[in-house]
Amino acid sequence: MDFLQLEGKTVLVFGVANRKSVAFHTGRVLAEAGATVVYVVRSPARQESVRKLVGEAPIYVCDVEHQEQIDKLRDDIAAAHPQLHGIVHSIAFADYSAGWLPFHETPRPAFLQAIDISCYSLIAICNAFREMLDKENGSVAAISISTTRMAAENYGYMAPVKAALDSSIAFLAKSFSQFSHVRFNAVCPGLLKTSASAGIPGYVDSYLYAEQATLRKQAVSTEEVANTVAFLMSPRSSGINAQGLVIDAGMSINYFDDGLIHREGS
Template structure:
């Protein structure tokens, strides 16, 4: 039974890094649901590594820091496909090479690059593919974080960047509503085990704490995020637009769990 009604739907998935990435897990869920997945990665090296994981899906290269590459990608996709039913934006980058710094010392170049890659790229891609997205049932889903209000020192400037991404969802949904029914939503997971998160200073300690704070005492799995992305891409979620769906296993309601509070500092 095709409950999600994704069979035969054509979905662009941006941002696969490896088997641990949200984009890869999402692609697998979509393929299992019968969707046609088109992968887009940022470099030829990523394309080569992804080709080893999938023998049949088409793979394109696009570095979203360069508008000309986005335009070229849209041209290439439009020449081969007449419609795209969904777009997954699982792209984020932060340069932590300067090490941990207090937020007020955030390097300007690092912050602006993070905004460009992690946030503005969603607007740029949506605009580039607006004429290809199914105007009636098209769906765009990005990957945010469970909260941008928790000032985690080691996450630093990426929280404000994700806050801008969350806001962009609202404005894109409103803007596209003037000429289509394309929906824009975000999936907002708690802490995950991904290669991207491994580059965040002190992430492991934060991850272990987050796991204790969940109601089930078990961390959020990347597969759970992928399942939610697939739902938001499907016609089954047609009433959901301009929203952020939090996937944190109840962590946000459990910071004062008595077992956590009573632990020795």
């Protein structure tokens, strides 16, 4: 039974870096559900490495910092896939090359680049592809984080950047509602094991702590996030719009867990 009703639908997936990526797992779940998955990566080198993961699926190259590349991507994809039923935005970038800095010392260029790539790219992509999206059942999902209000020093300025992404979801949903029924939502996972997260200073310690804060004492898996994204791409989720779906295994209600408070050595 085709419960998700994704058979024959075409979904554009941005952001595969390797087999640990949320975008990779999402593409696999969508393909298993019968969807045609079209991948977009940021460079020819990435295209070559991702080819080994996704077989014959189409892979396009687009550096979202450049509007002309987004426009060319739209034209190239339109020639092969005139209608899209979904877009998955799993793109984020932060330049931590300066090392850990207090938030008030965030370098302006790093912050603005992170906003451009991690947030504004969603707006630019949706605007470019607006005529191709299924106006009745189209769906857009972006990958955010479970909370942007937890001031984790090592995550730094990326939390405000993700907050801007979350707000953009709401404004895109409102804006597109003037001419379509395209839905916009964010999937907001707790800490994950991804290659991108490995670049965050001190991430492993935060990940292990977050795992113990979940109700099940087991971290959220990338596959669980991908399953949620696939559901949002499906017409079965038609009543969900302008929302952020938190996937954190109950972590947000469990910070005062007795086991955490009385950990050995605390």
